[in-house]
Amino acid sequence: MKLSNRAYNIQASPIRKLMPYANEARKQGKKVYQLNIGQPDIETPQVMIDAYRNYNEKVLSYGPSQGLDEYRKGLLGYYQGLGIENLAVDDIIVTIAGTEAIVLALYVVCNPGDEIIIPEPFYTNYNGFATMTDIVVKPVTTFAENGFAIPKREEIEKAITSKTKAIMLCNPGNPTGTVYTKDELAEIVDLAKKHDLFVIADEVYREFVYDGLKHTSILDFKDAAERTIVVDSVSKRYSACGARIGCIVSRNKDLMAAVLKFAQARLCPPTVDQLAANACFQLGDDYFQQVNQEYRERRDLVYAELQKNPDIVCTKPGGAFYLLPKFPIKDAEKFIIWLLTEFDLDGETVMGAPGEGFYATPGIGKDEIRLAYVLNKEALKKAMHILLTGLEKYRSIE
Amino acid sequence: MKLSNRAYNIQASPIRKLMPYANEARKQGKKVYQLNIGQPDIETPQVMIDAYRNYNEKVLSYGPSQGLDEYRKGLLGYYQGLGIENLAVDDIIVTIAGTEAIVLALYVVCNPGDEIIIPEPFYTNYNGFATMTDIVVKPVTTFAENGFAIPKREEIEKAITSKTKAIMLCNPGNPTGTVYTKDELAEIVDLAKKHDLFVIADEVYREFVYDGLKHTSILDFKDAAERTIVVDSVSKRYSACGARIGCIVSRNKDLMAAVLKFAQARLCPPTVDQLAANACFQLGDDYFQQVNQEYRERRDLVYAELQKNPDIVCTKPGGAFYLLPKFPIKDAEKFIIWLLTEFDLDGETVMGAPGEGFYATPGIGKDEIRLAYVLNKEALKKAMHILLTGLEKYRSIE
Numbered sequence: 001m002k003l004s005n006r007a008y009n010i011q012a013s014p015i016r017k018l019m020p021y022a023n024e025a026r027k028q029g030k031k032v033y034q035l036n037i038g039q040p041d042i043e044t045p046q047v048m049i050d051a052y053r054n055y056n057e058k059v060l061s062y063g064p065s066q067g068l069d070e071y072r073k074g075l076l077g078y079y080q081g082l083g084i085e086n087l088a089v090d091d092i093i094v095t096i097a098g099t100e101a102i103v104l105a106l107y108v109v110c111n112p113g114d115e116i117i118i119p120e121p122f123y124t125n126y127n128g129f130a131t132m133t134d135i136v137v138k139p140v141t142t143f144a145e146n147g148f149a150i151p152k153r154e155e156i157e158k159a160i161t162s163k164t165k166a167i168m169l170c171n172p173g174n175p176t177g178t179v180y181t182k183d184e185l186a187e188i189v190d191l192a193k194k195h196d197l198f199v200i201a202d203e204v205y206r207e208f209v210y211d212g213l214k215h216t217s218i219l220d221f222k223d224a225a226e227r228t229i230v231v232d233s234v235s236k237r238y239s240a241c242g243a244r245i246g247c248i249v250s251r252n253k254d255l256m257a258a259v260l261k262f263a264q265a266r267l268c269p270p271t272v273d274q275l276a277a278n279a280c281f282q283l284g285d286d287y288f289q290q291v292n293q294e295y296r297e298r299r300d301l302v303y304a305e306l307q308k309n310p311d312i313v314c315t316k317p318g319g320a321f322y323l324l325p326k327f328p329i330k331d332a333e334k335f336i337i338w339l340l341t342e343f344d345l346d347g348e349t350v351m352g353a354p355g356e357g358f359y360a361t362p363g364i365g366k367d368e369i370r371l372a373y374v375l376n377k378e379a380l381k382k383a384m385h386i387l388l389t390g391l392e393k394y395r396s397i398e
Numbered sequence: 399m400k401l402s403n404r405a406y407n408i409q410a411s412p413i414r415k416l417m418p419y420a421n422e423a424r425k426q427g428k429k430v431y432q433l434n435i436g437q438p439d440i441e442t443p444q445v446m447i448d449a450y451r452n453y454n455e456k457v458l459s460y461g462p463s464q465g466l467d468e469y470r471k472g473l474l475g476y477y478q479g480l481g482i483e484n485l486a487v488d489d490i491i492v493t494i495a496g497t498e499a500i501v502l503a504l505y506v507v508c509n510p511g512d513e514i515i516i517p518e519p520f521y522t523n524y525n526g527f528a529t530m531t532d533i534v535v536k537p538v539t540t541f542a543e544n545g546f547a548i549p550k551r552e553e554i555e556k557a558i559t560s561k562t563k564a565i566m567l568c569n570p571g572n573p574t575g576t577v578y579t580k581d582e583l584a585e586i587v588d589l590a591k592k593h594d595l596f597v598i599a600d601e602v603y604r605e606f607v608y609d610g611l612k613h614t615s616i617l618d619f620k621d622a623a624e625r626t627i628v629v630d631s632v633s634k635r636y637s638a639c640g641a642r643i644g645c646i647v648s649r650n651k652d653l654m655a656a657v658l659k660f661a662q663a664r665l666c667p668p669t670v671d672q673l674a675a676n677a678c679f680q681l682g683d684d685y686f687q688q689v690n691q692e693y694r695e696r697r698d699l700v701y702a703e704l705q706k707n708p709d710i711v712c713t714k715p716g717g718a719f720y721l722l723p724k725f726p727i728k729d730a731e732k733f734i735i736w737l738l739t740e741f742d743l744d745g746e747t748v749m750g751a752p753g754e755g756f757y758a759t760p761g762i763g764k765d766e767i768r769l770a771y772v773l774n775k776e777a778l779k780k781a782m783h784i785l786l787t788g789l790e791k792y793r794s795i796e
Contacts, residue, residue, distance in 0.1 A: 001596065001624050004563075007656035016662060037460070044458040054671055055450040060442040062435070062639040065414070096494055096642070099664045112510055112532050128663025134510050134532055161662035165402075200399065209506035226399050240668030241460040244494070258405035264414060265526025266497040270668045271640030272450055277459075345576070 010131045010223045011164065013368075014357020018333070020353050021340040030344050035371045036353040038174065038321065040237045041378045042062030042239040042291055051279035055272050062247050065263040067094025067247070071278040075247055078281060082206075084219045087251065093259050094247050095270045096234030098204050099125070101106035101248040105166075105229050106133040108258040109198050109216045115163045116200075119151050121324060121358035121365055123174045123202070133192040138164070139360035144326040144368065148176035150184040156191060166198035166229075167191070172205040172215070172375050175324045175370040177299070177317025179209050182216040189221045189228070197227065204233040204246075205320040207288045208326050210296040213318045234277045236321075239291075245269060245277040298373040298380055305384035326354055327391065334358065335394055343390045350390070408431055408529045412522050412755020413768075416731070419738040420749050428742050431781035433769045434751040436572065436719065440689055442639040449677035453670050461618060461669045463661040465492025465645070469676040473645055480604075482617045482635045485649065485760060486635040490668045491657050492645050495655065496602050496631030497523070499646040503564075503627050504531040504655040507596050513561045514598075517549050519756035519763055521572045521600070521724060536562070537758035542766065545713030546574035548582040564596035564627075565589070570613070572601040573722045573768040575697070575715025577607050580614040587619045587626070595625065602631040602644075603718040605686045608694040611716045615753040633674045634719075637689075643667060643675040693719050696771040703782035721769050722753055727788065730754070730767045733792055741788045748781045748788070 022032045060203065072089050079087050095101040110116065112134035118126060120139035130137045133155055138159045142148040156167065167188055171180045192199045201218035209215045218228045233246035250256055299316075302323055306314045311328035329335050333354040344351055353370025373380055410791045413434055420430045464470065470487050477485050493499040508514065510532035516524060518537035536557045540546040554565065564585055569578045592596045599616035607613045616626045631644035648654055697714070701723060704712045709726035728735050731752040741747055753766025771778055 001594065001650065001653075003506050003653060003656055004509045004512070006509065007653070007659075010656070010659045010663070011660050013463075013662040039460050043456045048458070049453065052450045052453040055447065057447070058441045059439065060446070060638045060640040062437050065411075096668075097665065100400065107530065109400045111404065114402070125663045125665070126496065128660065132505065132530075132660070132663065157726050159483070196399065240458045242458040242666065245667070246667040252399065255399075255401060255405070258401055258408070261405075261408045261410050262526065264411040265408070265523045265524070266501075267495065268640065268642070270494075270642040270671050272670065272674075273668050275668075328469070 006131050011124070011127045015353045018336055018340070018351065021337055025340045025349060029347065031348040032276065032340065033348065033350045033375060033379060033386065035373070035375070035383060036351045038236065038372045038374060039241055040236065040321065040374045041376065042294065044239045044294060045280055045283055045287065047279040047282050048238055048240060048276045051276040052272060053293050055275065060271060061174055063268040063274065065268050066260055068271070068278070071274045074278045074281045077248065079219070082217065084217055086222060086225070086243055087249070091251050091256060092247055092249050093256060093263055094245065094274060096246070096269050097235060097244040098202065098231050098246040101128070101231035101233070101246045102126070102129050102200070102202065103132055104259050104262050105200050106130070106135055107229060107262055109200070110135045110165045110256055113163065114165045115161060116166050116168050117156060117159050117164060118168045120174055120360050121148070121355065123170055124357045126168070127360070134366055134381045137360050141361060142176070144313045144324065146317065147317065148173065148178045148324070149182050150188070153187055153191060160195050164195065164197060164201050168200040168202070169308045170202040170398045172209055172319025174205065174320055175353070175355070177320045177322045179213050179215065179318035185216050185218065186221070192227055193224060198227045198229060199224070200231065202231050204236050207237055208292060208295055208321060209319040210292070210299065211318055219249065227252070228277045229255070234280065238280045240277070243273040243274050243276055249286045269282055295373065298377055299323070301374050301377055301380055302384055303370060305381070305388065323364070324358070324368050325371065326368050328395065329367055329391070329398060331366055336369065338394055339390050343393065345386045348382065348386055404529050414752045416734055416738070416749065419735055423738045423747060427485050427745065429746040430738065431746065431748040431773060431777060431784065433771070433773070433781060434749045436634065436772065437639055438634065438719065438772045439567050439774065440692065441635045443678055443681055445677040445680050445686065446636060446638060446674045449674040450670060453673065456579055458669060461666040461672065463666050464658055465667060466669070466672045466676070469672045472676045472679045477617070477647065480615065482615055484620060484623070485617070485647070487729070489654060490645055490647050490653060491661055492643065492672060493634060494644070494667050495528070495642040496600065496629050496644040499629035499631070499644045500527050500598070500600065502646055502660050503598050503629055504533055504658050505616045505660055506653055507598070508533045508563045511561065512563045513559060514564050514566050515554060515557050515562060516654045516759050519546070519573055521568055522755045524566070535758050539759060539762065540574070542711045542713065542722065543702045545715065546571065546576045546722070548578050548586070551585055551589060558593050560657070561588055562593065562595060564598050566598040568600040568601070570607055571718025572718055573601065573720045573751070573753070575718045575720045575722070577611050577613065577716035583614050583616065584619070587622045590625055591622060596627060597622070597625060598627045598629065600629050602634050605635055606690060606693055606719060607717040608690070608697065609716055617647065625650070627653070631677065636678045638675070641671040641674055643671050643790070651759070667716065696775055697721070699778055700769060700782055701774055701780070703786065705726065707786055719771050722766050723769065724766050726793065727765055727789070727796060729746045729764055732765065737788050741791065743784045743787055746780065746784055748784045769786070
């Protein structure tokens with residue numbers, strides 16, 4: 001039986017596609033340090049776990065399609081605490097993780113065949129969301145050499161067509177770790193105004209910025225309230241990827257009314273997980289301070305290790321928990337497979353995600369590897385040593 | 399700012415759209431018996447609640463995109479217990495409720511613009527899923543007078559075009575309560591073979607069949623394994639609508655491989671909710687026997703009340719927890735609004751869902767109301783008395 005074209009065309013996850021090699025390596029007794037998946041090892045806050053443990057309703061019923069009232073009020077307080085003004089509860093709809101927030105944003109902004117401009121490299125699942133919503137991703141390339149800085153205005157303008165409906169950004173960036181400044185974002189907002197576009201900002205790594213940098217939300221641009229949309233999630237913020245709770249935020253009332261209609265069709269986000277996410281608002285500032293410090297130290301460690309090899313190109317990223325170094329090799333995917341199948345250092349090896357999968361432009365990023373610093377420092381140090389030792393050996397035989 | 403066409407066109411939920419009238423009635427002190435939403439009052443099994451209460455991991459991490467292994471094995475055992483043979487764990491992918499199962503099925507079966515044949519009246523959110531996946535619903539009308547029996551073969555054949563990719567059924571039916579016999583389903587399967595179509599069966603009410611009827615799963619047709627897809631959910635089965643756990647089941651390996659790629663893009667279903675759903679497999683047969691008896695008694699009660707007015711057309715439905723009677727009025731929506739705004743019996747009134755929203759063909763179903771028997775018998779008896787009293791009064795002034 002013939003399936004749909006989209007069934008054949010949808011991208012397999014480049015983050016997960018080499019997992020069979022890792023599983024095989026483990027079967028053969030190798031220890032594999034996994035830096036390929038953004039699954040943090042940081043403990044989920046106990047208040048969140050306790051919220052599951054305290055659940056005690058008689059009927060686990062549907063919640064409102066827009067999310068539980070108490071959680072939406074909690075979210076409003078959270079955004080107000082970030083300094084975001086003029087926001088109301090009805091500007092927030094709870095979603096099934098950041099995933100659904102992006103898909104809903106694309107549905108209401110784009111007709112099938114419309115285009116979204118995204119700086120590449122970008123979070124690879126955006127491709128899947130584009131297939132789901134039948135839209136076209138127009139990449140604007142950024143480069144390891146200058147820390148994947150936001151594309152120049154004229155580069156973005158070159159990509160705009162009559163079908164362009166939005167510019168989408170991930171800030172801080174996955175897979176780059178790049179943090180955009182307020183001035184850079186102001187340029188994007190200005191461009192969006194000029195060409196009547198929406199700006200969709202994926203800000204799920206908001207709290208993870210280092211070196212005294214300050215995160216700027218796209219919602220801070222109050223004069224562009226009608227055209228700015230934030231997609232958000234508790235997955236990384238509270239190390240709770242399995243909760244599948246996110247939200248979409250916009251002050252555009254018509255847009256949120258349309259999002260609600262889509263949300264009604266899927267009825268509601270999971271109820272107990274919303275209660276668990278809501279419990280996280282009990283956490284004090286010290287929670288993020290601690291997590292932030294831990295990630296910063298890990299980034300410093302990984303970055304310092306990469307610096308030991310002058311042939312590796314990597315600018316120190318200011319946020320998230322990823323680096324995307326450029327390696328002195330031709331094909332990173334082959335290198336990763338080689339690390340898993342042919343190499344080990346005292347029975348241990350390491351795994352990253354091939355960079356190519358984070359680009360929409362064919363053929364670029366083939367020498368890049370995304371490294372997620374989601375292991376403790378001791379493990380990271382070992383993993384980096386194995387990676388760099390493996391790299392030298394691989395180059396000698398490539 | 400202009401939104402997408404689909405943002406404007408997606409159907410608002412006809413089940414929920416009159417809720418503002420109910421809320422207003424409550425504000426004015428009226429008691430409203432809500433029969434409009436399929437939110438069961440039956441208690442969620444304690445083993446399921448306990449699974450939330452026993453959750454105690456350090457990190458609430460991503461699960462596999464296809465669902466937790468232990469839950470998929472539990473599901474396999476459940477289907478085998480129903481007598482479904484030749485099924486493997488890889489034929490099952492856990493979804494975010496039945497909603498996502500349907501959306502995933504439509505993605506992999508249909509290109510944008512392709513058609514699905516569905517007997518109407520049908521579960522109204524199918525319209526939303528069609529908008530999301532950019533497909534076209536071709537309804538084949540069924541009728542209250544003969545209990546919304548499955549359409550005749552020639553009626554279905556008339557609706558088939560070169561763009562038709564599947565026939566979708568809900569069995570037992572929402573909003574009709576109709577249970578399809580094995581012979582009726584065999585006809586559908588035969589038709590699907592002749593025209594090379596998939597058959598998608600929404601079987602979320604599988605356990606709720608009465609009067610000694612036996613439910614036939616579309617998976618029972620082993621000679622059509624390549625073209626049959628079941629979409630399923632724990633929402634109604636275990637009175638756990640807020641868990642958002644469902645699954646998609648098919649023995650078509652290519653189809654399931656494509657479903658997995660879409661599932662990878664959204665990462666995973668919620669983790670703790672899967673553990674909670676998995677706990678339900680500890681329940682003995684007596685669980686469904688009790689729930690089944692309770693629903694059957696309610697159906698008998700509602701049906702007997704409706705029989706008191708000979709102008710109401712209603713055939714006794716064999717399953718689910720809905721009836722869709724045809725009332726001797728012109729516009730059921732107006733009647734329901736009138737019940738909420740202008741009528742009460744000792745300060746109490748009642749609410750149903752207008753039938754029109756369950757039809758894709760414009761203008762039909764306007765005299766029908768879906769009644770969900772999701773209240774206890776005492777409340778249902780009162781609600782039905784109020785409905786019939788209101789009906790007489792409304793007819794005298796309509």
